[in-house]
Structure formats: structure tokens, C-alpha cells
Amino acid sequence: MCVRESKSFPSHWIIIFLVLGLAQALTEEEAALPEDIADPLFSTDEAKFDWPWARNKTTKGTPAGLNLKNDYTQMDIGSFSDFDRHPCRRVCQQGQSQSCYYQLVVHNYQRLGPECQRCQFDERACAAEHCIYGDGVASPVMAVNRMIPGPSIELCENDSVVVDVLNYLGEATTMHWHGLNMVGTPEMDGAAFVTQYPLQPGEVYRYEFKADRGGSLWYHSHMGWQRGFGVAGHLIVRQSRQANQHAHLYDYDLVEHALMVQDIFYDRELQTVRNILINGKGRNHLNQLPDNDNRHRYERLRVTPGYRYRMRVLLNGISNCPVEFSIEEHKLLIISTDGNDIEPVLADGFFLTSAERFDFVLEANQLATNYWIRVRGYEQCEGRKLYQGAVLSYRGATRTEQPRGNILPTIAPQSRALDGVDNLLKPTNSSEQSRALDEGRVLVNDYRIVATIAAGPEAFLRLATAEKDNNVGTVALRSLQPVPWPRNTRFLTYYSSFSLRRAPNGELLFQIDEISYIPPGISLLQGRHLLQEGGYFCNRSSLAAQGRNCQQDVCECLNVIRMPAYRPIEMVVANYMTSTHPYHIHGNSFRLVGQGVVGNIDELRNIQNLDRQGRLPRLPDHYHAVVKDSVQIPGLGYIIVRFISNNPGFWLYHCHIEAHAVQGMMAVLKIGEDHQMKRVPARVRC
Secondary structure, three states, rough: OOOOOOOOOOHHHHHHHHHHHOOOOHHHHHHHHOOOOOOHHHOOOOOOOOOHHHHHOOOOOOHHHHOOOOOOOOOOOOOOOOOOOOOOOOOOOOOOOOEEEEEEEEOOOOOOOOOOOOOOOOOHHHHHHHOOOOOOOEEEEEEEEEEEOEEEEEOOOOOEEEEEEEEEOOOOOOEEOOOOOOOOOOOOOOOOOOOOOOOOOOOOEEEEEOOOOEEEEEEOOOOOOHOOOOOEEEEEEOOOOOOOHHHHHHOOEEEEEEEEEEEEEEOOOOOOOOOOEEEOOOOOOOOOOOOOOOOOOOEEEEEEOOOOEEEEEEEEOOOOOOOOEOOOOOOEEEEEEOOOEEEEEEOOOEEEEOOOEEEEEOOOOOOEEEEEEEEEEOOHHHHOEEEEEEEEEEEOOOOOOOOOOOOOOOOOOOOOOOOOOOOOOOOOOHHHHHHHOOOOOOOOOOOOOOOOOOOOOOHOOOOOOOOOOOEEHHHHHHEOOOOOOEEEEEEEEEEEEEEEEEEOOOOEEEEEOEEEEEEEOHHHHHHHHHOOOOHHOHHHHHHHHOOOOOOOOEEEOEEEEEEOOEEEEEEEEEOOOOOEEEEOOOOEEEEEEEEEEEOOOOHHHHHHHHHHHHHHHHHHEEEEEEEEEEEEEEOOOEEEEEEEEEOOOOEEEEEEOOHHHHHHOOEHHHHEOHHHHOOOOOOOOO
């Protein structure tokens, strides 16, 4: 028999969507039809599918009250859209939770595809046509419910969630719920062949979990390059006013003010970053039109003078493109990172590496006009001089008017001219100019960390106040909650590394512990009792016992790092490369207690000796170290993170740059013994 998570639907639907890519040119007659007439692409003579929650309200308490969809043989894909009227999108009340049901269709689509008829000339027509205009460059994408980013899911803390994910792609997929540790539901984490078998084309997988924490989270595919093609969306979990310690700081918290920043490629040139988009929109860099030309289409955020707004920003980073975020003529009161509340920091801007999130409060206290929201790309984006903008539009200003001037600040008159758009600060080969403009500005999480080892332990601790230091490092941010372990706790320390090498055939291998990850053929959580660990897993210690030297040899295998359950764990992770890399682990949030730059690869390779010499400082026990789930490791530097391993299971550990994870910069943390993990039956196919 089949388990309920995996269901099939008729093959003719699969063929239609794979061949047509969910797109069909509209004729003039079709374009003229009233909006209540179904799109013929999705029409059938059979009964149309409608949302279960459109017919039945969700009930508080158990998901048993939900009228779940269990038969997909008759359906109209045109019914799948956003969740603007979902009953779980509500004001959160203390002690009141609901059961929330969603359906996400993952499918092939196209940016500026054939469904884009009137949208090419009138931006107001794009939503009705389900046109993804993007930056005006046609390119294949993968969408969720015909949207990029996918529809935002809004919940309240402690809601029970059921999501049916339908795979209309021509390849396998999964969905990862980034920021939720899945305590008690490890099989819902969405890590292919680690916590679940991937969802094959033509199948439905039912994810069921509890939103057991508040914050700015997100969902995204965890297969191949699908996140880069567009399979990602916001997952916002709000708290009641009584539980929200920052509720008094703002007046509005609107989903319209949640921004996803993503670097993109064109066509299938996966390794070539071509632009940065904000909520799937922005100018392209193939033309020389000024930034404020009305032919560009930017995301627009509306605010009313005199009010305070909570805004949420995440970076869906595909290439190695850290970004700097700021808003013209506005200060940002930063109150949360990765969905975890911090002591507020008033700043001019902040940096993001892939998967990081920052929430801030913006006070609409400027002249009622339009202002640039600025995103500047670095590293790989710096080489292509990529930047992007959105518009902060005050009510009272002309709605369709662009802000004055260029998106990025202009270069001082004595500076040399740059190619491209006049007077734009393009950061290629001009980092000293960028730093000159940053002088006096308060920046949070700046990835351009300078060496701290030579300056001594006191240099790494940057207090989160502008009076003390303009660069508020990530490690300086303070959580509202104390660390969950007593003083003088003894931690089990694990040393790890991110590195890059070239194989004899010229292939670039991205590695953890100098091992390139080879994924398993059996899902580790479900099939753990079938595995002989010694012959199936590897890690740095097992390879060394075999006489393998991975600094010299090419080591490729299923890298599994074993850790005991219910113990205080410390990880010291070194970055052997000159560029920053985002560290992310599943199943556990962590406290960042150390971060710095060594600057010397030879010393980094002997990081245990540096640590024994006391040259890797940690925050003191009384410091409320910031809680993160993703954090940058500086180039030629290190991070030190701590957590309690109270969530036994197999959990992915990887660089969150999609290009690097795909090429091997991944490993698995096996926390606890087999008997300590949840028993999950293996999936049986029909």
C-alpha cells in the first residue's frame, strides 16, 4: 500500500505541463474575456477544483478539523494562487492557534513568457495574466503557484500546518522550511535523501508540522538549482502582541513589506550571475537607461507619513553575492535576524549573505515623496557591477513616479569616471571608494571584516552601538534571551572547514573538511537501520584511518559527522577561501559566540593550535549571544557557534550558496544514535 504522503495524479496532466511549461499564448479574444471566465489553458469539462479552505473554515486545535484534499484527479491549476484571503492570515491572539492548510504547485514557467500580453505594456495587467515580468529579459524559471517569489505563507505561532506540495516539474523536488527546526517531525525538513525521499514528477507530498516559533522564515526547494530558478517564498510566523517583545516599536507589519532579494542567471547559464531582483522585479543591466526611467519596473512599498513599519528582508543567494541593503534618507532600526529578536540597533544599512534575514522598523518621517531602496552586490556581483532598486513611496507622492537620481550614491567629483550609467558607484576595483562613502555610516553584518587575530581578543568584540563602532559585526548583536546553558559549561568542540580545490580533470570541488559530498541513494532517516555505517559513511577521521590525505587526494564520499545527543556542542568552522561563505545547519539554531579573520591559510589549517593558544576568543558567558540559523564565515576567517544537541536525527550542514552546495560543499550531522531518533517508516511506492 502507499503511504499518504506520496500520491499520484493522471499522467496527461504531467505531459501537458512539462511540454507546455504551463504557458500558452493568449489570443486577442481570450484576452478580452471577463476576469471571471476561466483561462482555457486550465479549463476542463470536469468539475473544477477549489480550495478546501474556501469551502470550510479551519478549526482551532487539531488538524482533524481540516477538509484536506486527497484526490487530485480533477483540478484546475488556475485555482492555485496566493493566500491573500487565507483564514490563517489574521491578527494573532494569545492562546489561540489554528490548523492551516495550503497547496503549493511547483512547475516550469517562463519569465516574460507567452502569457505576458498586455503586461508587456501595462504593469497593472501582469497579475491578471499571471505574467512574471522580472527585469524584462525572457528566461525559463520554476515557479510556485505561477509566482516568483512563491506566495507568502502567514501564520501565527503554534499553528498546525499542512502543506500539499505538487510536483509539476520534469525532475524530483523537495521543500525545506528554513528556520523551523522540525523538533518531533524530522521527516518534514525537506532534505532529499537525508530526511525524506524526493518528490518525483507527478507526485504530491504532504508536509505536516507545527509553527513552534515566530519570526521571518522562508520555504525553498532543496534539490539542485531549483531555488535559483525561483522555488522559494516567505514563511512569516507572527506572535501575539503580548508575546512580541518588539510590538511597541511599530504600527504596521504588512506582508507587502516583506522583500526577497535574489541574484539570478539567464537561460540555463547557471554559473553566470546576471542581475539582482527584489521580489522578482527590477531594472536589467543590458540597457543604458537611467535608473529613474519609467520603463523600468521596480517593487514599490507604500507608507503613510507619521507611521512606523516593520519590514522583512531575506537574501535568496544563488551565487557568491553578498549584498548591502539601505534606504535613501532613512535610518533602519534593526530588531531581528533570522527570525530571532535582538536588542534594537539603529543603523544606516546592513549586509546579507545567502539565507540571512533582517527585520527592521522604518519610521516614515521624511518628506512625502519617493525614495530609493538600495541593494548593492559584492563579490561575484561586484565583478559585473550589479545593483538593484525598489521604491519606497509615501502616500501623497505620485504613485507612478520614480525617485530622483540614480539608485546608488554618486561618486565624489574627484573620483575617476566609471563605465556604464553615469555617476553610479560601481564597486568593481573600487572597494576603497565604497569604503570612503561608508565612512561615518553605521553598518550591521558587514562582510568586509578585517583581520582580528593580530589585534588581540578584545578587537573581535564589537559592541552594538554606533558610539562604539560604526561596523556592528554579527557577533556583536545581542539576543533578547540569555544563552540556555549555565556559566562555565564545558562544550564538546568540533573543528571543521570550508574549502575549494581543483580536481585533476579541471572540475572545481567545493568541500567541507576537504571532502566533496556524494549524496546517498537511501534516505538516511528512513533507512538508517539498513546501513552499515563503516562502509557507507565517511568523514575526516575515517579517511585518515584508511591512510587518505585529503589535502593531497581528491576525497569524495557521503560525509557524515557524528555528534552525541543532548550535549552542549561547539563548532569552530574555518574558511580557507578569501571570499565569505554562509554557514547553515538544519535542525538546530545556534548562538554565534566567535567570528573573526585570521588572514593566513597556514594558520587556519592549524586552527586547533590557534585555539589552544587562546587566539580564538569567545563571547563571555553572560553575553546574550545572537541566535542564528545562517551566518557568514569571513574570508580566511572562522566562526564559533554553540548549541544543545537536543534534536536527534540526520541534519544537513552546508554552504548556503546554491552553486557551492550543488558542487559538494555539504555534509550531514548525525546527532544521536539510531534508537534516539524518531522512527519513520520508509516510503513504499505503488
